Amino acid sequence: MMSIRTLSFAISCLLYTGYALGQNSPDCRTAIPVCADAPITAVVDGSGDIDDFDPDVITQTGCLEKGSVASANIENNTAWFVFRAGTDGQIGFDIEALPVNPGGVVTAEWDFALYGPFDQTSGENFCTAIGTGTTEPIRCNYEVNDTNFTGIGVNPENSQVGAPNVTGSQNTYDEYINVRAGEIYYLLINNFNTNFDGDAETFELTFTGNSVNTNQNTALDCTLRDEFLGLDIIACEDDPDIILSAQNSPAGPDIVTITWSLDRDDDGTVDEVVAPSGTEYTVTSPNSGRYFVEIETSFGLITDDILITFFGVPTLLAGEDGIIIREDLTNANDPDQYAVEFEVDGDGEYEYAINGGDFQDDSVFLDVPPGINTVIINDKNGCGITEPIEFLVVGYPKFFTPNGDAFNNTWEVKGIEELTNAQVFIFDRYGKLLKQLDNINGWDGTYNGNQLPASDYWFRLDYDRTEQSVVVAKTVRNHFSLVR
Numbered sequence: 407m408m409s410i411r412t413l414s415f416a417i418s419c420l421l422y423t424g425y426a427l428g429q430n431s432p433d434c435r436t437a438i439p440v441c442a443d444a445p446i447t448a449v450v451d452g453s454g455d456i457d458d459f460d461p462d463v464i465t466q467t468g469c470l471e472k473g474s475v476a477s478a479n480i481e482n483n484t485a486w487f488v489f490r491a492g493t494d495g496q497i498g499f500d501i502e503a504l505p506v507n508p509g510g511v512v513t514a515e516w517d518f519a520l521y522g523p524f525d526q527t528s529g530e531n532f533c534t535a536i537g538t539g540t541t542e543p544i545r546c547n548y549e550v551n552d553t554n555f556t557g558i559g560v561n562p563e564n565s566q567v568g569a570p571n572v573t574g575s576q577n578t579y580d581e582y583i584n585v586r587a588g589e590i591y592y593l594l595i596n597n598f599n600t601n602f603d604g605d606a607e608t609f610e611l612t613f614t615g616n617s618v619n620t621n622q623n624t625a626l627d628c629t630l631r632d633e634f635l636g637l638d639i640i641a642c643e644d645d646p647d648i649i650l651s652a653q654n655s656p657a658g659p660d661i662v663t664i665t666w667s668l669d670r671d672d673d674g675t676v677d678e679v680v681a682p683s684g685t686e687y688t689v690t691s692p693n694s695g696r697y698f699v700e701i702e703t704s705f706g707l708i709t710d711d712i713l714i715t716f717f718g719v720p721t722l723l724a725g726e727d728g729i730i731i732r733e734d735l736t737n738a739n740d741p742d743q744y745a746v747e748f749e750v751d752g753d754g755e756y757e758y759a760i761n762g763g764d765f766q767d768d769s770v771f772l773d774v775p776p777g778i779n780t781v782i783i784n785d786k787n788g789c790g791i792t793e794p795i796e797f798l799v800v801g802y803p804k805f806f807t808p809n810g811d812a813f814n815n816t817w818e819v820k821g822i823e824e825l826t827n828a829q830v831f832i833f834d835r836y837g838k839l840l841k842q843l844d845n846i847n848g849w850d851g852t853y854n855g856n857q858l859p860a861s862d863y864w865f866r867l868d869y870d871r872t873e874q875s876v877v878v879a880k881t882v883r884n885h886f887s888l889v890r
Contacts, residue, residue, distance in 0.1 A: 430485050434458045434533035435639045437486035437592055438654055441628035442497075442613035446487075447504070450597070451606035453481040455646040458537045458594075467536070468519050468543035470596065483514070483597040483607055488637060490526070491585035492627040495617030498559025498568070498582045501595055503551075504608040514597045514607040516556055519543035520583070522591035531640040531755075532592060534788045543594075545571050545580040558582060559614045582615050588627075590637075632656065635699065635712040641691065642789035643718040648689040652699050655708055661685065662702040670695040672713055692716040717754040719790030720783040724751075729781075729797045732770070744774040744799050748781060755786040776801025776820040798824055802865075805887040808851035817886060818848030819867060826877075828869040835862060851888050860890040 431438050432454030440446055461479045465472045472480045491497065503514045521543050524532045535541040547556045553563040558580045560567050568579040585591075597607055617625035634654040641648060652664055666681040672695060680697075681687050689697065694715045701708040722728030732745040747770045750756055757765040759782045760774065780794035800821035806814045822828045823845045830843040840853045840863070851858055867882040 431636075432481070432484045432486065434486045434536060434592060434594070435641065436636050436648065436651075437488040437533075439630040439633055439636065440487045440489050440611070440626070441631045442489075442618045442622045442626040443628060446611040447608065448485045448595075448611065449506075449606050449608050450483045450485050450595075453479065453484050455649075457481070458484075458486075458533065460537070464537065464539050467539065468546035469548040470517060470519050470543075470546065470594075471548065481594075481596055485595040485609075487593045487595070487611070488630070489591055489593070489613075490627040490630040491523075491587050491589045491591070491617075492624045493617055493621075494586050495584070495620070495625065496582045496615040497585050497613065497617055497625065498557060498615040499593075500555055500557040500559070500562055500610075500612045500614060502610045502612070503554045504610055506606060506608055512554055514609065515551055516609055517548050517596045518546065518556060519594045519596070520545040520558070520591060521594070523585065523589035524591070526588070526590050526637070531787050532590065532637075534640065534786075536592060538788055545583060547578055547580065549578050551578045553578075555579075557614075585617070633710055633712075635697070635710045638713040638715075640715050640717065640787050642785075642787070643691045643716050645691060645716075647691075648714060650687045650689060650697060650699070650712065652685045652701055655699075655701055655710070657701050657703040657705070657708050660703045660705065662704065664702075665700045667698045667700070668693075668695050669698070672696045689714055692718070717752065717785055717787050717789040720754070720756055720785050720792055721751045722783070722795065723749045729795075731799060744776060744801055745770060745772050746774045746779075746797065746799065747771075748783065750783060754789070757784050757786055758782070759784075774799050776803070800824065802884075802886060805889050806851070807889045808857075809890060816848030816850050817888075818843065819865075822867075825869040826871070828867065831866045831868075833864045833866070834858075835864070837864075857890075858888065860888050862887050 430448040430450055432450065432452055433456055457479055459467060459480045461472060464480065467480060470480050472478045501516050501518060503512045503516055505512050521536050521541055524530065545558050553561060555561050555563050556578050558568055559582050561579050566579050568581040569577045571577065571580045595609065595611070613626065615625070634652070634656070635650055639648060652661070664683055664685060665679060666687045667676045667679045669675060670677045676698065687697070696711055696713045698709065698711045728749050730747040730749065732747055748758055749769070756769070757767050758769055759765045760771055761779055765784060776799050778796055778798055780796055782792055782794055784791040798821045800819065802819045803814065803817060806817040808815050819830055822830065828845060831839060832841040832843070832849055833839055840858070841849050843849060862885050864883065864885045869880050870877050871880045
């Protein structure tokens, strides 16, 4: 018995041989998977539901630039495709501008940017990496084309050989790329130069290169095209709706029935049939989950699925669960080592920065100073960043300098006001009690109005702490230096 995936591939080969794909996606997140076994024709008529490049932040990606007016963006009449290398070898492509109507005038002047290679197993959000400028294109054209072609490899109209891709180059053709099997690439095709009114325009995309010449059916992994819903999507909670389409399936127009269903927790159990029919299904935020489509055709059954995950602005877990003081004055042997860990409510990819410093992926910070600190948490998928969040570390300075210069003139336990029934006693090295501190004033280094000499001094901190709903008396003893 033929499996569903095998059947899908067989239908794919049958329908796509000599078949011109008429569907198009103007957004990276719903890029259309393609193969090299036949030319691909696309009609573009806009820039999609979302700005793949934030016009207020990203003004350039490789050679592509946004316009000079405030409302401009890098994208204009765009198409996004994704392909996966099927074999090691050489890949190129030709993008030919076509008239909207046969025999008509060609109005488009196409540009492109190619991004990759990406590792599909990495879990990285490729479209976020592209849109934030983290990833730059490896091949690019923004120049005025002197023929109806642009691309990578050799121009079929005038035999122009692609030149090496360099920043600021004036290539209309770039040199071939060398690929390895399994690598993922995203291709943005864009008409920014000649059409600002959103009129539909047409091009034909044909893959070339030694790998294609050897075997056009294996040069690119055509099974990716069976994943016609596209690669898994990471989206933000304020993003526009995501339109899933069955129209790009190998079935083409040969559809008897369609059923959409959802596994909300992606745990292998389908929770509900969300739409019994229709070639498109709209996913609204924040409905994360794995979406399935089942297409009955005259050839058999075709299925596909896609995981869609929505993220929002990071939020810490409520209460003490969100900010965990691993080591501070009350539970660390080394008073220089104050460690803090942050726990976010969610399973996204986050980075953290404290006190205006650099971001790091690790949620644990060492050497956090005592007192009031701030943390900022950023969602690495571009879904939001927090305002500075204050947190307290109870601690004390290792030394103080009571010399009247307005810096480090007093010694105190910082954050003591947050402790219960806290008392601090200061002793000299012989155990003589010199001062009992309240929660407001520190010690100025005097005893009975007389300045004490530079030396090491000791303190004892007594306080109450609740552990598992029981109030326990705690004591901390340590020393510090008076420096003159």
